[in-house]
Amino acid sequence: MAQVTEPETDNLGETLAVEAGGHTPWREYFSFSTDHKVIGIQYLVCTFIFYLIGGALATAVRTELATPDSDFVSRELYNGLFTIHATVMIFLWIVPAGTGAFGNYLIPLMIGARDMAFPRLNAIAFWLIPPGGILLLSSFFVGAAGAGWTSYPPLSTTGEKAGEFIWILSVLILGTSSILGGINFLTTILKMRMPGMGLNDMPLFCWAMLAASALILISTPVLAGALILLAFDLIAGTAFFNPMGGGDPVVYQHMFWFYSHPAVYIMILPIFGMISDILPVHARKPIFGYQAIAYSSMAISFLGLIVWAHHMFTSGTPGWLRMFFMVATMIIAVPTGIKVFSWLATVWGGKIRLNSAMLFGLGFVSMFVIGGLSGIMIASVPFDIHVHDTYFIVAHLHYVLFGGSVFGLYAGIYHWFPKMTGRMMNEFLGKLHFVLTFIGFNLCFLPMHYLGLQGMPRRVAEYDPKFATVNLICTVGSYILAVSTFPLIINAVWSWIGGAKASGNPWDALTMEWQTASPPPVENFIGEPVRLTGPYDYGMGDRNSGIPMPESQANTPMLSGGPTVS
Amino acid sequence: MKVPSAIWTMIAGITITLVSLWVGQNHSLMPVAASEEAPRIDALFNTMMTISTGLFLIVQGIIVISIFKFRKRANDNTDGPPIHGNVPLEILWTAIPAVIIMGIGVYSFEIYNSMGGLDPMASHESHVAHKHQAGAAIAASLPSDEPGMAPSKAPGKLVALGVGASPRTQGQDPFVSVNVLGLQFAWIFTYPNSGVTSGELHLPAGKEVELTISASDVIHSLWIPEFRLKQDAIPGRESELRFVPQVVGEYSVVCAELCGSYHGGMKTRVIVQTEEDFQAWLQSQIVAQSEGLETVALNPADLSETDYLQPLAAEMGIDGESLKQLHAEHHLGDRSI
Numbered sequence: 001m002a003q004v005t006e007p008e009t010d011n012l013g014e015t016l017a018v019e020a021g022g023h024t025p026w027r028e029y030f031s032f033s034t035d036h037k038v039i040g041i042q043y044l045v046c047t048f049i050f051y052l053i054g055g056a057l058a059t060a061v062r063t064e065l066a067t068p069d070s071d072f073v074s075r076e077l078y079n080g081l082f083t084i085h086a087t088v089m090i091f092l093w094i095v096p097a098g099t100g101a102f103g104n105y106l107i108p109l110m111i112g113a114r115d116m117a118f119p120r121l122n123a124i125a126f127w128l129i130p131p132g133g134i135l136l137l138s139s140f141f142v143g144a145a146g147a148g149w150t151s152y153p154p155l156s157t158t159g160e161k162a163g164e165f166i167w168i169l170s171v172l173i174l175g176t177s178s179i180l181g182g183i184n185f186l187t188t189i190l191k192m193r194m195p196g197m198g199l200n201d202m203p204l205f206c207w208a209m210l211a212a213s214a215l216i217l218i219s220t221p222v223l224a225g226a227l228i229l230l231a232f233d234l235i236a237g238t239a240f241f242n243p244m245g246g247g248d249p250v251v252y253q254h255m256f257w258f259y260s261h262p263a264v265y266i267m268i269l270p271i272f273g274m275i276s277d278i279l280p281v282h283a284r285k286p287i288f289g290y291q292a293i294a295y296s297s298m299a300i301s302f303l304g305l306i307v308w309a310h311h312m313f314t315s316g317t318p319g320w321l322r323m324f325f326m327v328a329t330m331i332i333a334v335p336t337g338i339k340v341f342s343w344l345a346t347v348w349g350g351k352i353r354l355n356s357a358m359l360f361g362l363g364f365v366s367m368f369v370i371g372g373l374s375g376i377m378i379a380s381v382p383f384d385i386h387v388h389d390t391y392f393i394v395a396h397l398h399y400v401l402f403g404g405s406v407f408g409l410y411a412g413i414y415h416w417f418p419k420m421t422g423r424m425m426n427e428f429l430g431k432l433h434f435v436l437t438f439i440g441f442n443l444c445f446l447p448m449h450y451l452g453l454q455g456m457p458r459r460v461a462e463y464d465p466k467f468a469t470v471n472l473i474c475t476v477g478s479y480i481l482a483v484s485t486f487p488l489i490i491n492a493v494w495s496w497i498g499g500a501k502a503s504g505n506p507w508d509a510l511t512m513e514w515q516t517a518s519p520p521p522v523e524n525f526i527g528e529p530v531r532l533t534g535p536y537d538y539g540m541g542d543r544n545s546g547i548p549m550p551e552s553q554a555n556t557p558m559l560s561g562g563p564t565v566s
Numbered sequence: 567m568k569v570p571s572a573i574w575t576m577i578a579g580i581t582i583t584l585v586s587l588w589v590g591q592n593h594s595l596m597p598v599a600a601s602e603e604a605p606r607i608d609a610l611f612n613t614m615m616t617i618s619t620g621l622f623l624i625v626q627g628i629i630v631i632s633i634f635k636f637r638k639r640a641n642d643n644t645d646g647p648p649i650h651g652n653v654p655l656e657i658l659w660t661a662i663p664a665v666i667i668m669g670i671g672v673y674s675f676e677i678y679n680s681m682g683g684l685d686p687m688a689s690h691e692s693h694v695a696h697k698h699q700a701g702a703a704i705a706a707s708l709p710s711d712e713p714g715m716a717p718s719k720a721p722g723k724l725v726a727l728g729v730g731a732s733p734r735t736q737g738q739d740p741f742v743s744v745n746v747l748g749l750q751f752a753w754i755f756t757y758p759n760s761g762v763t764s765g766e767l768h769l770p771a772g773k774e775v776e777l778t779i780s781a782s783d784v785i786h787s788l789w790i791p792e793f794r795l796k797q798d799a800i801p802g803r804e805s806e807l808r809f810v811p812q813v814v815g816e817y818s819v820v821c822a823e824l825c826g827s828y829h830g831g832m833k834t835r836v837i838v839q840t841e842e843d844f845q846a847w848l849q850s851q852i853v854a855q856s857e858g859l860e861t862v863a864l865n866p867a868d869l870s871e872t873d874y875l876q877p878l879a880a881e882m883g884i885d886g887e888s889l890k891q892l893h894a895e896h897h898l899g900d901r902s903i
């Protein structure tokens with residue numbers, strides 16, 4: 001049987017879009033561009049730089065913890081290091097990279113739109129990020145905030161005042177950026193879809209962004225409220241949260257977690273969406289259970305709003321309320337489980353291409369599952385009472401945030417790099433990156449479960465010498481993790497400049513963003529974009545004869561049905 | 567062929583079950599269980615470990631098998647089968663996690679209730695006041711000038727925070743009450759019935775104790791890993807922990823909530839003694855403290871809290887004045903237990 005193997009020749013996209021891609025002059029990336037693709041890449045590069053800074057801070061934290069004594073940095077600086085590490089990783093990397101970078105780049109392309117609904121707002125949202133981040137980092141010069149990224153009063157209002165104020169200000173700026181982005185995504189997804197594309201014809205990334213944007217809009221303002229009140233306590237001497245003046249520090253915790261619990265879903269939902277789009281392409285099978293995955297995103301979004309007090313089981317939550325939040329939290333395991341099993345069923349029986357994107361995609365699933373399982377454990381109140389605020393939690397959150405979010409972002413980078421730059425990435429470096437990340441990550445974070453269970457609290461610069469060996473292992477793992485970023489950086493820079501040219505659709509994918517040139521021209525599609533297949537109709541039609549979809553339905557936007565590959 | 571794959575599935579299922587059960591019982595991840603509550607929490611953890619191990623093996627197994635078995639062969643550029651969904655399967659794997667979490671939820675509820683997490687007596691102010699008439703539970707930060715009177719707990723408190731009496735001992739007074747004060751960066755334990763103040767927590771084994779926890783500056787969190795118990799010390803609020811220390815020995819008391827630069831250094835010991843040893847210790851403390859602070863310095867456990875803190879105080883930036891003041895507040899009751 002004749003095989004059409006060259007990606008360039010059996011490319012559906014090329015028939016729709018003109019060959020000429022939109023190569024953007026580099027100066028454009030430093031401008032107030034309103035092109036969603038430029039903004040997406042601005043977000044990605046900018047947040048990745050912050051990621052490296054956050055990683056450097058983490059390495060300093062782990063270096064301090066290589067020995068039981070507090071001997072590498074001062075105790076105050078140590079508290080500043082992990083506080084800013086966590087703040088950078090959350091507010092300057094995972095959230096803006098998942099939503100801002102990939103959301104901006106992909107959503108208009110995926111729904112066949114020419115840009116986001118509010119391009120100027122979009123640019124403003126991005127341009128809040130660099131000043132917000134630089135402001136945050138500058139706080140090291142005045143004594144950085146050291147009350148943890150949770151910033152609980154009264155500690156936060158009695159410590160480093162200047163550093164704490166800068167922290168509040170920068171988080172407010174970053175939160176504003178996030179809200180502006182959320183408004184834009186919501187409007188774009190709901191209003192700008194190409195004719196003939198219903199909600200159920202969207203790629204799953206769009207569903208995930210819909211759910212995440214709703215969460216952003218509902219919860220971020222509450223954080224802003226909490227922080228503004230905190231700032232008053234800090235600088236104006238009010239007593240909203242200060243027990244000395246009749247305030248209540250637990251109220252802050254409620255407000256803070258009303259945002260920050262949903263925030264973990266703001267971080268992970270876009271990643272869920274990306275994985276749902278990446279796995280089918282490289283497994284060459286339709287996503288299993290499209291609607292289950294789509295609606296489970298909405299369910300997670302809703303449930304995510306009513307579980308915040310599970311962060312407060314040992315603080316100000318009375319017994320019966322602990323039970324309510326325990327049950328609500330556990331229920332989230334159901335929609336999450338639906339996703340995981342659907343991904344597994346998607347991969348099972350496919351024709352898996354084990355490239356870098358797929359390796360990170362599968363790595364995401366297996367690491368995220370570990371974080372999810374420890375998540376169910378800590379939902380259980382009696383058990384959480386033991387491990388709350390210990391290294392068990394640090395392990396859990398890194399399995400979710402690093403093994404989950406970062407692995408997912410990596411998968412996204414390898415998958416969409418050809419679309420963004422018009423160049424292929426180097427597979428050898430990609431696989432090296434994966435292996436180093438996988439080993440370093442597990443070495444660094446798996447032993448932390450044990451540390452927490454045995455009695456090591458988190459956020460400490462010094463610890464019981466009986467934990468020395470295990471901590472040293474974690475630190476070695478963290479160094480491997482630090483090294484693991486080099487292959488990625490080299491690969492990205494080198495491939496962007498001189499990598500092999502990518503066709504419009506190097507992976508033979510079916511979602512709309514691949515049906516135009518790489519990188520896409522300024523307004524994304526030349527002429528009116530036409531949807532020929534559903535986003536995941538792999539195995540239908542006859543690609544051997546160059547017809548990638550059911551013959552009988554050529555040129556009509558149809559989703560499923562049709563003959564299988566003979 | 568159908569038959570072999572069914573057999574393979576069965577073998578895999580049995581293996582996974584056996585491995586999970588083994589891991590659940592033999593992980594040895596937890597430290598010694600030294601309170602009456604601890605073994606229950608360990609049992610819960612073991613159950614969750616068993617289930618988690620099983621799910622973990624299934625997921626990783628599917629991924630690893632897929633990678634090897636369903637790898638694209640060279641020259642094969644066809645797609646996989648176009649399977650979009652399978653309703654019975656989707657219902658099945660919605661139902662399985664639902665059943666599992668229901669099981670874990672009910673089990674957790676049972677354990678939590680048996681520990682006293684849902685102590686109804688603790689949820690109403692009137693009961694709280696009543697329960698504490700016998701033992702003067704004076705928060706160290708709330709000095710009273712009427713040592714004979716038993717002030718009620720924090721006024722206006724409607725719900726108790728923490729873990730109260732287990733259903734078995736509800737309505738009864740604990741054997742020992744201790745007031746715990748967290749401050750940057752030390753724990754101070756006061757035995758209100760005898761006026762003893764200590765930097766270390768002494769408890770009798772096998773008797774129900776109640777800690778009334780408060781904080782003077784920022785939030786701290788009292789954690790005794792071997793007891794599997796933890797409760798935040800929140801300024802302006804009181805919380806309680808009621809439990810039975812079981813195994814004689816020394817364990818660490820850890821501060822689990824970030825409380826400032828010396829948070830990592832804020833730790834002390836809990837010493838679980840036989841009842842006689844405990845009473846002897848208490849008596850020695852009463853004598854020592856009535857003879858004045860400087861006279862006894864036999865062993866660190868017998869140091870008064872001022873002496874205990876003095877060497878730390880300079881490093882931690884606590885001035886001697888505030889220590890003295892603290893001490894004064896603790897000399898309220900002078901009754902023996």
Ligand code: HEM
Nearest residue numbers: 058059061082086089148149401402406458459460478481
């Ligand atoms: C994207 C990746 C990462 C994210 C999102 C992330 C996020 C966080 C967060 C939220 C915390 C909690 C801080 C707190 O307790 O307030 C934290 C703590 C910590 N992170 Fe990361 N982290 C990441 C990567 C890393 C890496 C690569 C390392 C090691 C090299 C690391 C080491 C640590 C350590 C040791 C702590 C504990 C500090 C403490 O005692 O609380 N993190 N991280």
Ligand SMILES: [Cu+2]
Nearest residue numbers: 786821825832
């Ligand atoms: Cu403390």
Ligand SMILES: [Cu+2]
Nearest residue numbers: 821823825829
């Ligand atoms: Cu502390």
